[in-house]
Amino acid sequence: MTALRNIRLVWLGLTAGLMALTLWMIFLWVPTEINQGNIQRSLYFHVPVAWTAMIAILLIAVASVAYLKTRDEKWDRLAVAGAETGIIFAALMLITGMVWAKPVWGVWWTGEAKLTTTLILFFIYVAYLMFRAYFPPGEQRRRLAAIIGVMGAVDTPIIYYGAQLWERAHPAAVVGPLSESDSSVDGPIGLTLMVATLTFSALFVYVASERYRLRKQEDEVTALRRTISLLPPRSASSTDVTSGVPVGGA
């Protein structure tokens, strides 16, 4: 237990150190991009959180399949941790992307394939979490949630393909410095992106593992309450404890 705790502390320290380095690189070290100016710095957040959101989908898919296969609760906890953390990162990705797109593309939003895909996936995983919140805890919730997790993952490539076709059929009304050319991502810009991606991946792992731990404790509390409620009441006063409802949550 203490070994695990130490690893977590070291990981937290590592993430914090990396974050300090990343922030320094983004705001002080890397030169301002010549075409877009300072707004381009938001990409150093946007790309890494997009990457971690993708990892989250993969995590949910793998954990959901593993749960259906093994029925081990740890996989369910992993899927929840991935979904809850992933949805925050996906929201950050959408926000940072829009903030960047408005000055650079001239629009907040456009029918670009990756944008469309992200938004749809965002909705699918919001529904996944809502489902978990609506359903009483137990084996059935874990199983049904895993089904949704797998369905979402199966849908991902189809959504992306559809969004690409859609983008081709509807050329985006994008005007701005970046509408025509692709910017290059080498030199300091590429290095900063790489370090930032590493940092946000570390952050994701840390937050998800904390969520996993919390989830485990929630399950333990629920199990304890159930045990207590099965004990024969000793006196009138002790029944208060047993009337507690099971711990809810997503």
Next chain:
Amino acid sequence: MGASLATVWTLARKDLLLELRSRDIVLAIVVFALLVITIFTFAVELTPSRSMDVGPGVLWAAVAFAGVLGLNRSFAMEAEGDTLDGLMLTPVSRDLIFFGKMLGNFIFITIAEIVIFPVFEALFNISVLQVETIVIALLASIGFSAVGTAFAAVSVRVRSREIMLPLLFLPASVPLIMAAVESTSVVVNGGSWSAFSDWLQLAIAFDVIFVIASAVLFQFALEN
């Protein structure tokens, strides 16, 4: 194979018989879809060119939103009548139950479309009753019923399932809705098969993948 098909048909026929007596599902889909379409005739001023632009989108949005209502009922009826356990106890494999339910839902949606399409054509003044659109409609109905049956089974025991099913079903069906809207758009603008073959492929791929995935995952949904 023959015995399996007979089982699937028996299961679907059960739903069709119930529907013939109550007329709950098809009527709900038709009336709701027509309401959506009617509201859009007021929301958008329909000049001929604008009908062409927004019409296909309105049509498929209406079918998708109305379809959810029907899909909801198909398992809600079982849950309310306490027949879900009976269904699960029947000595047939779960995938046959899935295909039976899916066939029932497919027939409901298709019948509803048979009513919706002519009314839409009249209200929007664009010609959707063509061979191409009928093929698209059948492909869409297959996909909707596959995804819908799986998600309806998942959400049948959740409180407020009427909210849950659309939240699961609609985003998952987005590629199929895109394909249906875009192909219909091409057809009403006079395009031929080759002009929307990409979208047709997308719809077929969606159908194949989700019929298989839904059938496999459905078994886990009805496990107890």
